[in-house]
Amino acid sequence: MGWFDKLTRPRRDTPSDLWKKCPACNETLLIKDLAKNLFLCSKCDHHLRMPLWDRIALLTDDNSFVEIDHDMKSVDPLSFVDSKPYPERMAEAIKKTDVNEAVATGRATLSGRKVLLGVMNFDFMGGSMGSVVGEKLTTILELGAQEKAPVIIVSASGGARMQEGIFSLMQMAKTSAAVKRLNQAAVPFVSIMTDPTTGGVSASFASLGDVNIAEPGALIGFAGPRVIEQTIRQKLPEGFQRSKFLLEHGMLDCVIHRRVMKNTVARILRLLVA
Amino acid sequence: MAKEFEFEKLIIELEARIKELQAISETRKIDLSREIRAINEKVDALKNDVYGNLEPWQITQVARHINRPSTLDLIKHLCGEEFVELHGDRLFGDDPAIVSGIGRIGDQRVMIIGHQKGHDTEENIYRNFGMPHPEGYRKALRMMRTAERFGLPIIAFIDTPGAFPGIGAEERGQSDAIARNLAEMSGIRVPILCFVTGEGGSGGALAIGVGDRVFMFEFSVYSVISAEGCAAILWNDPAKTKEAATALKLRATNLLEAGIIDGILPEPIGGAHRNHQMAADEIKKQIEKHLPSLLAMNADKLLDERYKKFRGMGRFTREEELEHA
Numbered sequence: 370m371g372w373f374d375k376l377t378r379p380r381r382d383t384p385s386d387l388w389k390k391c392p393a394c395n396e397t398l399l400i401k402d403l404a405k406n407l408f409l410c411s412k413c414d415h416h417l418r419m420p421l422w423d424r425i426a427l428l429t430d431d432n433s434f435v436e437i438d439h440d441m442k443s444v445d446p447l448s449f450v451d452s453k454p455y456p457e458r459m460a461e462a463i464k465k466t467d468v469n470e471a472v473a474t475g476r477a478t479l480s481g482r483k484v485l486l487g488v489m490n491f492d493f494m495g496g497s498m499g500s501v502v503g504e505k506l507t508t509i510l511e512l513g514a515q516e517k518a519p520v521i522i523v524s525a526s527g528g529a530r531m532q533e534g535i536f537s538l539m540q541m542a543k544t545s546a547a548v549k550r551l552n553q554a555a556v557p558f559v560s561i562m563t564d565p566t567t568g569g570v571s572a573s574f575a576s577l578g579d580v581n582i583a584e585p586g587a588l589i590g591f592a593g594p595r596v597i598e599q600t601i602r603q604k605l606p607e608g609f610q611r612s613k614f615l616l617e618h619g620m621l622d623c624v625i626h627r628r629v630m631k632n633t634v635a636r637i638l639r640l641l642v643a
Numbered sequence: 644m645a646k647e648f649e650f651e652k653l654i655i656e657l658e659a660r661i662k663e664l665q666a667i668s669e670t671r672k673i674d675l676s677r678e679i680r681a682i683n684e685k686v687d688a689l690k691n692d693v694y695g696n697l698e699p700w701q702i703t704q705v706a707r708h709i710n711r712p713s714t715l716d717l718i719k720h721l722c723g724e725e726f727v728e729l730h731g732d733r734l735f736g737d738d739p740a741i742v743s744g745i746g747r748i749g750d751q752r753v754m755i756i757g758h759q760k761g762h763d764t765e766e767n768i769y770r771n772f773g774m775p776h777p778e779g780y781r782k783a784l785r786m787m788r789t790a791e792r793f794g795l796p797i798i799a800f801i802d803t804p805g806a807f808p809g810i811g812a813e814e815r816g817q818s819d820a821i822a823r824n825l826a827e828m829s830g831i832r833v834p835i836l837c838f839v840t841g842e843g844g845s846g847g848a849l850a851i852g853v854g855d856r857v858f859m860f861e862f863s864v865y866s867v868i869s870a871e872g873c874a875a876i877l878w879n880d881p882a883k884t885k886e887a888a889t890a891l892k893l894r895a896t897n898l899l900e901a902g903i904i905d906g907i908l909p910e911p912i913g914g915a916h917r918n919h920q921m922a923a924d925e926i927k928k929q930i931e932k933h934l935p936s937l938l939a940m941n942a943d944k945l946l947d948e949r950y951k952k953f954r955g956m957g958r959f960t961r962e963e964e965l966e967h968a
């Protein structure tokens with residue numbers, strides 16, 4: 370397919386994963402039911418992590434998403450080997466998720482409005498940001514500025530891709546500079562933070578939305594809770610670094626339920642720009 | 644951190660021996676100059692040998708040396724009396740882990756911003772070991788805006804283990820503070836020169852590191868995560884720190900090769916902690932070499948080139964290219 374755009378691929382079913390436990394209330398949930406219920410717990414309404422293509426379907430008009438850069442792939446610039454070589458980890462992630470990298474980007478319409486959309490995929494190496502994630506997101510931010518189309522990025526990431534070393538760190542500067550250019554073009558950037566959004570993603574583009582939205586109960590922060598506990602040798606208070614905590618501390622514009630996410634984003638866009 | 648490293652032990656023993664001989668020759672009025680000269684030569688050869696062949700983990704230790712020239716040390720050597728420290732983010736507080744102020748280097752008025760570590764435990768506790776809170780980054784951004792208003796080029800000294808991971812830091816928006824700096828620095832309309840003087844620790848380093856030129860000292864390091872952090876996460880074994888330091892390719896030579904930095908500043912034999920003046924002189928040389936052309940550049944062009952510089956960082960491929968490879 371090379372440089373061409375590619376239509377959304379259908380979600381692959383993984384019959385081995387039939388059940389999932391709700392991390393909030395421990396209820397056992399059928400994946401089949403979860404998928405019908407937007408991956409919300411039927412008992413406690415907890416927002417479970419949403420698979421990539423379900424998320425894209427949630428936010429876009431039917432069949433409107435056209436992926437770009439789907440063929441972009443990471444290389445191994447450091448020849449990085451920990452317990453496994455990086456290319457091996459990458460191959461496993463590709464096999465597991467059936468996508469090439471930890472973000473899918475593309476053009477779509479949202480309630481009829483043309484938008485550029487990036488959705489991070491936590492299933493792919495923890496949604497970590499390496500060169501490809503940085504490049505794809507920078508590209509849609511630049512396209513947004515050129516085409517005067519709002520940019521929406523849904524984050525789900527543990528942070529930087531360590532295996533790409535300094536290259537992954539520099540994606541923070543690259544994406545943030547692209548947001549700045551979008552700001553100068555007066556094109557809206559809506560950042561949607563889902564569980565979890567931490568580290569280098571939280572400390573770059575994800576925090577820079579004209580409007581910062583989070584899903585209920587999402588873990589959002591610079592440092593992971595374990596690192597903080599080890600550093601300060603204290604137990605962290607209940608609800609620390611969860612959406613409500615960030616809203617109360619002024620870091621979010623709003624916390625929005627998944628069921629009304631699309632309508633809310635549509636409303637924000639039509640109120641921000643004609 | 645110990646003041647001497649295992650790999651320096653012999654050097655330090657020999658240096659002590661020289662001092663001993665000097666004392667003997669003075670008190671007993673014996674001429675030992677030949678012996679002293681011989682040991683001196685041996686010490687120099689040894690320093691060359693040891694410092695010419697340091698492992699990445701050893702370089703990390705040199706970069707963290709407690710006597711490493713700090714931002715305030717460099718300011719003292721670069722500006723003398725002609726410097727005024729400016730404090731506070733005007734929002735919450737003043738962060739001692741980042742210092743900033745206006746000064747003069749030669750004939751050039753500048754804004755200087757840098758992480759600040761201490762030279763002993765007490766000072767390090769006050770400076771939070773050079774790990775800033777959000778107010779540190781917001782102070783830095785305020786200084787950049789002041790610099791922009793008055794046409795002062797910005798000199799940034801990077802030396803931090805990373806941004807502080809703590810409750811207050813999260814409550815006050817560590818992520819927002821770092822992200823904001825990354826975005827805003829890309830649009831500051833005066834030249835920015837960055838020097839990694841010691842430890843370039845992740846986002847907390849980069850938050851004052853988006854410059855038109857970025858340099859590293861020979862024995863400094865710059866990395867997405869500390870070797871310890873990487874070992875803990877990827878190896879699940881803190882004992883693998885050495886391996887992680889090697890795998891991360893965090894040396895100045897690695898970053899120059901990767902096109903991330905623009906140059907490497909040599910250090911005196913045995914590391915910059917032995918000679919702060921020389922470290923400052925090397926910085927001054929680079930400022931004098933690079934600043935005039937950047938100052939002469941139209942601000943729009945300056946920003947375009949800064950954007951392109953970071954825009955181009957990253958390595959990737961396309962499936963099609965792989966198939967045809």
Ligand SMILES: [Zn+2]
Nearest residue numbers: 391394410413
């Ligand atoms: Zn539940």
